[in-house]
Amino acid sequence: MRPLDLILSTLCALLTTLGMIGLKTALPEVLTLPALLGQALPLIGAAAVYFLGLGLWTVALARNEMSIAYPIGIGLSLFSATLGGHWAFGEALTVGKLAGGGFILLGAFLISRSKAIKTPHS
Numbered sequence: 001m002r003p004l005d006l007i008l009s010t011l012c013a014l015l016t017t018l019g020m021i022g023l024k025t026a027l028p029e030v031l032t033l034p035a036l037l038g039q040a041l042p043l044i045g046a047a048a049v050y051f052l053g054l055g056l057w058t059v060a061l062a063r064n065e066m067s068i069a070y071p072i073g074i075g076l077s078l079f080s081a082t083l084g085g086h087w088a089f090g091e092a093l094t095v096g097k098l099a100g101g102g103f104i105l106l107g108a109f110l111i112s113r114s115k116a117i118k119t120p121h122s
Contacts (some may be wrong), residue, residue, distance in 0.1 A: 001068055001112040005060050009069065012056040013076035017084040019050025025088070058096055075108040 001009075003030035028035035036043070061069045079101040085091035 001024040001064055001072065004113055005063050005069070006072070008056050008063075009073045010076055012053045012060060012073060013080045015049055015053030016077050017080040019046050019053060020081060021084050021088040022049060024045025047086065068114065072108045072113050075111075079092075079104050087105040 020040065023046040025041045026046055028039060057073055060073065063069075080095050082093070082101055086093040
């Protein structure tokens with residue numbers, strides 16, 4: 001994966017996480033129509049940030065092999081969601097979560113550095 005595409009995937013993960021944080025923050029505890037309408041602007045803003053991340057994701061996916069772009073994007077999103085949950089909501093950041101995130105980042109790095117192996121069908 002090219003460095004620019006890795007940057008796009010990282011920005012996608014960060015924007016997606018910010019969008020999720022915004023959605024979780026804006027959603028009322030009780031989902032009623034009046035409560036949702038009262039939070040319409042924050043919800044729309046959070047959804048816009050989330051979809052901006054999705055837009056970057058489509059660019060990265062279009063420019064790379066799906067078998068490389070998809071695991072990297074998902075891995076980075078999972079790890080950024082873990083950190084975002086801790087930062088925004090005080091969720092526990094355990095050794096297991098950090099170790100798992102480290103393995104995810106290592107896997108994303110290895111996938112990004114992988115070279116295609118020619119097969120008879122390629």
